Amino acid sequence: MTIVSLRKRKIQITPYLFILPHLIFFVVFIGYPFFSGLYISFFQYDYLRPEATLFVGLQNYIDLFKTGSVKFIEFWNSIKVTLTFVIYSVPFLVIIPLGLAILLNTKIAGTKFFRAVYFAPWVLSCAVISLIWWWIFQSQGGLLNYYLKLIGFDTPRWLSTMPYAMITIVVATIWWTMGYNMVIFLAALQDIPNDLYEAAEIDGANSWQRFVNITIPMLQPVLIFIIIITIIASFNLLGQPLMMTRGAPAQPTGGGATEPVMLRIFNEGFVRPFQGSAAAMSVIVAIIMMVFSFTNFRIFRQRD
């Protein structure tokens, strides 16, 4: 189609026209806010008090690294909470859906039904699943403790003591989101050509060998994708602790034992309201997430 000659190089416009609509949304909702956030992070800033805007350079960042200050304690506590959640939840959110996908990829009766069953929680909103699990875990007549008591087990305070509070959030999240990963794994499994398995079978490979030597390598690109999006999704933890534990239990040194970093940033920016330092926190979290994703790519690409 249209070809523009620019310094003797030829640039096709058509492809850019195709990505233009998305580009506009990307610029408006991601590009601009990102750079605007970066800019704000160098200011003392509250959008309702323009008269108080003050350039503070790196002060918002320095505050977050000043040992013993309130911001330092609260911010790094919440980072620790979120990282703990990522470490606990991501392996389960990869392994369980993979296992389910393999089970549901077999030709037995009722697979469609089970696929729908395992996927179903994912369509619920965060508030709904949080409430469901709150009712299961809560201490006064909650389902779990009721049955634990019946069979004579200890009845921990799931929502207000550690490590149980974190466990409840991890369990609720796994139940909620495993269906999504499972569907992606299922799609990938069905793309693996059957003749590979047949050939392996003829060569005498048992099912474990087939899994390790065919399934896993063939799934690798999808596996990397799943791990990365699951890490990012887990980093964005917010609703479950907000609804189930409200950050409890409180810690004497400051911060809640289940207060995730996204909640801290929201509170800093909209409750306190110091949008400058909230923006600085966001930038640091973004850097941490980038490092995570990059490391992931590196680790998995080495196997190629």
Added chain:
Amino acid sequence: MKRITRFVLPLILVLGLLLSACGTAATPEAPAQPAAEQPAAEQPADACGVVELQYWNPFTGPDGPFMGEMVNAFNAEHPDIVVTMVSQGEYYTQLSTAAAADTLPDVAIVHADQVSTQAFRNVLRPIDDLVAEMGISGDDYPAGVWAAGEVAGHRYSIPLDIHPMTAFYNADLFAAAGFTDAPKTGEEFDAVAAAITSGDNKGFDITGGFPVQQIFQMMLQQFGGSEFNADGTEATWNSEAGVQALQWMKDVQSKYSEPNLEVDAELNAFKTGTVGMVWNGIWQTTNVTGDGVEFDGRATAVPQIGPKMAVWAGSHQFTMPAHKTVDPCKDQAAAIFIKYMIENSVTWAKAGQIPASISVRASSEFKAIEPQASIAPSVEFAFFPPSVPGITDAFGPLGEAVGAVMNGTTDDIKAALDDAATRANEILAQNKATYGDAPKAP
């Protein structure tokens, strides 16, 4: 692949439907009901015609319909003013985004401890002149709740109600233990709590989450302490009184309560009928008394445990948000509306609140509303935090310290309170530095 699409697609459709259902969830609005020819006492000047007012509040719970009823009554009596009420959650986020877009309502409810912050953030404007015009003065209110509406020498709000910490008790358990009256002193409290605590029954349940920080504030005041110094520049809850207060809470927890309860667990336990007493906000009245429970659940004023009576309370206050251009017609109409709502706040009492106005509380109509009327005397002992911006931020560390002690994360009461005070002082200093001494000139 195809098979997957076949079952994923319908699910995505369902998801879409669910999401859109959430998106269109309506906020309760009180429909304007312009009534027929009805003479009203006060009307804005004829030049204004029919004035439309937007009125926002955070009453998304069961109290919303009572407020809607009051607004409808006002609209019926004032054909020249049409008030539209909007109740919404995430209230202060809504207010601040509306402030940024200059789409704030004409009248808004703001909590007492938020008035100063919202004033400094240019969400509210001073209304000294209008309050004088309305003929409303501080004489009709307890000093504390009236002072909460004054920021840097200017009046920003008029109290509508006071919602105090309330003692709820299970009269059936009381009777079984040989008691008829709710405790009014520390000794009586111990006696009844000890008598009820046996087996699965607990005398007094207290959690490690909301409202333990508020209970601590109340005990601190009762033992003669206070949360902050008078000008709100320093946290003072780590005093002798503070240690006494928290020690008392820890003691009653170990003697009469289940340990390590999460937020709301005390209410749920109370509703099962196995708990003698719980303390929570007066807004829980319908939840844990009357038809809300299968036993004889009652609400009354909290007892005096320490040497000095004090009751934690919050307060909803009428404010007028800031606008780029001020419309005198709307101001006048808003003043008429606010005055009407205050004078008729006896309807609001039915929603489970105590009217702030002394004259309304003295009316025979209010005195007929139980249990509000018998809780009402306690609001004379209500205390409010100093009116400085960002004061609620400074309560954050206190909530953490009290929660940590009650949840057993730490045993060292003094150290926890000291540590929290240090952090709160840092926050207060930061707030002082960013907010300055007075809001931007209106």
